[in-house]
Amino acid sequence: MKIFLISADPGIDPEGTKGASLHLRSLLRAWKNDGHEVHGFTRRGHGSTDWSALAGADQLVRAAEIGGCPDVVYERLSIGHLDGLEAARRLGRPFVLEVNAPLVQETARHRPDRLIREAAEIESRLLREADAVFVVSEPLRTWVAGIRGTSDSVFVARNGFDPERFRVAANPAEPTSQTMVFLGHPKPWHGAGRLPHLLRLLESWGILAKARIIGGGPGADEVVALAQRLGNSHRLEVTGPLGESAAVSALADAAFLIAPYHAQEPFYFCPLKVIEGMAMGLPVLSTDQGDLRDILGDTGLLVPPADDEALAAQAARLLLQPSLRGQLGAAARARALARFTWQQTAGFVVSRCEGLTARSAS
Secondary structure (H helix, E strand, O other), rough: OOEEEEEEEOOOOOOOOOOOHHOOOOOOOOHHHOEEEEEEEOOOOOOOOEEOOOOOHHHHHHHHHHHHHOOOEHHHHHOEEEEEEEHHHHOOOOOOEEEEOOOOHHHHOHHHHHHOOOOOHHHHHHHHHHOOEEEEEEEHHHHHHHOOOOOOOEOOOOOOOOOOOOHHOOOOOOOOOOOEEEEEEOOOOOOHHHHHHHHHHHHHOOOOOOOEEEEEOOOOOHHHHHHHHHOOOEEEEEEEOOOOHHHHHOOOOOOEEEEEEOOOOOOOOOHHHHHHHHHOOOOOOEEEEOOOHHHHOOOEEEEOOOOHHHHHHHHHHHHHHHHHHHHEEEEEEHHHHHHOEEHHHHHHHHHHHHHHHEEEEE
């Protein structure tokens, strides 16, 4: 299959460190590994051979005329862009949309200055007119189906991981390990700001734990400042942005991965950090929201989103029971390998796209 893979968001560099960047390049790699021909188009970070600069629908049509028409045009939803849809219609090819968040709603809440006037209308049109929509969670599937008026051709394709990056698992059963890790950029809704309070509560119970934020960027300074005010900044480490291999290495000595998301409704995420923690063979402690229970199964621990004491109690349980950490970590790694590799996600997407291309050709 020949795929045009489009990312029109100028904030996403396909070779960058954020989760959206990892998602893009992982799908591209997985499709290529399966023998598909993939041409990436992006508004940012188009220096590699995999990615060309995206300049609009006309350019996509020209690329098809010069190099051959794609079987499918696959675009990651971005704010205010119709390039992929317009090109697909002109080429007579199926248009497939990937949705990772209700973008207009999310942007209005967190970055309203970035919204254009027509953003909501364009988003609604893309969702309604796409031949198929792939979402990362069941809450997103419900949201998309509400706009389309049907759940037909709306599929859940969860985030994944690359087993090559996680060939060596962590050893969470190591008795001396007392470090909990938070993976990713510490944006406010991700709950990293709860870590200093969690460290203080654990200390009041006689447990001198450590916390490591593997990442950086917006929000990190605020977490460090809070830890300084609480007097436990010496037990909080922030690595700053790391490349893929360095991030995996920073997980190796952890006792468990923590994903302390604040309460959100709907919780539409499929957290990469959770899946990568599982892949590393780490137990995961998270708040109980959205699809997290289905993702983790019985391989992690979940607590009510607003219950700080329950979060601390389960963290203490993991820190004090190395054998439990080892048991949960091994089960988490096996579950991740069985259900959440990028190759599995990419294969699922292609299997659904093949039906669209067959209808298009008939």
